[in-house]
Amino acid sequence: MPPERHEGSGAAELPVPMAWMYAEYLADELLRSGDLMEPTTLEFRAGRDALALTVFLLDGAVAGALPAARVDELRLLTASGTPWRQWVRARLAAPVAGGTEADLALARSAWRWLEETELLAADLEAIGQLPPWEPDEGAEEGLEEEARVWTPAWQLGLPLGHLAVHLY
Template identity: 50%
Template sequence: MPPESTNGAGRRNGGGLAVPMAWLCAEYLADQYLTAAGLTEPGSLEHRAALRSLALTVHLSGRPASGDWLRLTAHEAGWAEWVAERLAAEEAKDPGGADLALARDAWRGLSETWLHAADLDDGTAGPEPLVDEAVRTWLPAWRLGLPVAHLALWLT
């Protein structure tokens, strides 16, 4: 069966099946960055959290690869608040959009999935903060995925 044809709005001619091309492209690009960086094992929790975090950053920024992605994913840059604001803005523009539905699902998964991991905020201050990996705490998945996404961007 041939694929559905789409118009510029990402919907099948006639208004039926929505094709979330913007989200799929963001997810593909995020996967390429993470694969190139080789920081996590594909399929691991860390990889999936980083993939969703980076895909959200790419999709919601609305810009091609730029230093903005590094700035947005930097530690303590207010990424979670930025995501919530951008999702609300997207909801106002196109509440039934297929891209928005996948972005919301990714955000829900990142914020509602908690992982027992090293406490990333427990490091000593200084030019090279040290994290004691023996000190563990429960973190939402985005708190683990975002630093991996940032590092993947920085490395590639």
């Protein structure tokens, strides 16, 4: 169902950020259908916000249902090693096709949260350097702490969003 726009007929009416809300809805549905994470976790929110930003910032992506060509674009944009962060910054600095100022304000708020919030996550680089044998029981707790680092939310959300798009 494509988003409808209600700009309001009078000065007292507020614009409804339908483009952002629809992008967030699509991202939420993609993540829930992949059943990758509990919807109540901060990691899920990071994935939803990263994916919603990507959908929202794609030109015309929120104009209707998510066609296969757009799914392919989402896969490419969210893939590991892509300059997604720079792409988001550049797109947020320019007017967004099909979006209002209210939409852009919510998108910028989501981006601020993704950049400024850090989540405790597994340190994938440290895990790759673990010895090939199993540590004894006493060392297991210390190892668990050492293998976790504070990571910006977007760095967790982007791979989660990418995986959800692949499972779509």
